[in-house]
Amino acid sequence: MRNNIERQVGVLILVLVVALMCYSVVRASTEAPTKQKPSEYQVNIQDFSFEPDTVSVPVGATVTWTNKDEEPHTVFSNDDVFKSKALDTDEKFSFKFTKAGTYKYFCSVHPKMVATIEVGSSDKKSAPMKMENKRRGSD
Amino acid sequence: MTNESLITENLNKDGIDRRGFLKCMAWAGTGAFCMLQGGIMKSFALGDPALHKVSAGNSELAFVQISDSHIGFSRAANPDVAGTLREAIAKINALPVSPAFVLHTGDISQLSRPEQFDTAEQTLKDIRTEKVFYVPGEHDVLDDNGAGYRARFAKNAEGDGWYSFDTHGAHFIGLVNVTNVKAGGLGNLGAEQLTWLEKDVKHLKPSTPVVVFAHIPLWSIYPQWGWGTSDSEQALSYLKRFGSVTVLNGHIHQTMRKVDGNVTFHTAMSTAFPQAAPGDGPGPGPLKVPAEKLRSVLGITDVNFIRGRHTLGVTDSPLDSAM
Numbered sequence: 001m002r003n004n005i006e007r008q009v010g011v012l013i014l015v016l017v018v019a020l021m022c023y024s025v026v027r028a029s030t031e032a033p034t035k036q037k038p039s040e041y042q043v044n045i046q047d048f049s050f051e052p053d054t055v056s057v058p059v060g061a062t063v064t065w066t067n068k069d070e071e072p073h074t075v076f077s078n079d080d081v082f083k084s085k086a087l088d089t090d091e092k093f094s095f096k097f098t099k100a101g102t103y104k105y106f107c108s109v110h111p112k113m114v115a116t117i118e119v120g121s122s123d124k125k126s127a128p129m130k131m132e133n134k135r136r137g138s139d
Numbered sequence: 140m141t142n143e144s145l146i147t148e149n150l151n152k153d154g155i156d157r158r159g160f161l162k163c164m165a166w167a168g169t170g171a172f173c174m175l176q177g178g179i180m181k182s183f184a185l186g187d188p189a190l191h192k193v194s195a196g197n198s199e200l201a202f203v204q205i206s207d208s209h210i211g212f213s214r215a216a217n218p219d220v221a222g223t224l225r226e227a228i229a230k231i232n233a234l235p236v237s238p239a240f241v242l243h244t245g246d247i248s249q250l251s252r253p254e255q256f257d258t259a260e261q262t263l264k265d266i267r268t269e270k271v272f273y274v275p276g277e278h279d280v281l282d283d284n285g286a287g288y289r290a291r292f293a294k295n296a297e298g299d300g301w302y303s304f305d306t307h308g309a310h311f312i313g314l315v316n317v318t319n320v321k322a323g324g325l326g327n328l329g330a331e332q333l334t335w336l337e338k339d340v341k342h343l344k345p346s347t348p349v350v351v352f353a354h355i356p357l358w359s360i361y362p363q364w365g366w367g368t369s370d371s372e373q374a375l376s377y378l379k380r381f382g383s384v385t386v387l388n389g390h391i392h393q394t395m396r397k398v399d400g401n402v403t404f405h406t407a408m409s410t411a412f413p414q415a416a417p418g419d420g421p422g423p424g425p426l427k428v429p430a431e432k433l434r435s436v437l438g439i440t441d442v443n444f445i446r447g448r449h450t451l452g453v454t455d456s457p458l459d460s461a462m
Contacts, residue, residue, distance in 0.1 A: 078322050108320060112362075
């Protein structure tokens, strides 16, 4: 009986350790190279384009756009989900994505500037990562 | 970029002296007056005494176009846009014939801020002219879709700020193509404005000279940089029956011209800062030039309507030119 309990505790600890290792590996592999904190992402508005023009973020992430051009720009989602004020040089706009989906957006001052934020499911347990509830833009 | 690339191939076989026109275009940057009279190009260098006979004696209507003052901009390309605007006004006030009015083809302000509109309006009061007419640029409709612009500059206009007026037997139409733009799109007039335009010109005689002014070019110059209007063809279709149509635009901060049948298209220099030639750089941003060159790439446009001639004489005049 005591052996049983010891074995069960030992197995439990082993399971916890393995789970912790799996979690760390998965967390490390999904960290984007440019972000500061795990759930924050940066997009630079530079030379009349959004850089990068496609960003994949987890649900709950915040994206911050910074205007590095000498021209004002805006960040308008195609389907009215988010809309910045006009950003002068060095001004920023942030938006927290609470729903999964594909968010196309553009600059309303220079509408040829277009880009996308892909907001993925945060479920990493067993199933491979899948895009759920793909939003259709209104364009 | 050669001057040839500025001229469309799409000319009617109506005897227009294209070689002469191209030669004149090469002078345009240094202040030449090019006038089409019945398909023949007449050109005068500024300072030529014959020019005074043309503008002072025969001119039935003289007006000026300025554009892209960008009040509020203050970066390397021009730290003093209010100063260069004042120089442009001094140039207008020194013209041999005072303009009956001035058209401002938009981007009055840099950021649609009330104090920027105020400064522009106050500065423009120094022009010796009866009235300044405006159309908005994309910089004038930020954050409020143009409500602030309209309250100040387009109180009696329709929709997003379009209107028309008649003077000296000519019909002037101010159009707005910077609101309701779509992702990936160009300038946009929209169904409501097009409907209004069709009705507005319906009862005019074909001999009435028509002048259309709007911020973004109403012809396709360089779509990759947003230099065009997606539904301009439909607007121009309502003007096909007129003998003389002149389209005056801004937005690209450099002069370009195109003649297409009865329509002469013209874009003006900015009074604030130049932009690169189409495709020459990453985008249509403020272009820094050596300080001593700045005033050669900023300027005004003088337009003369001479009764009996069915086209208008359009002259681009840089700030540093003698006239």
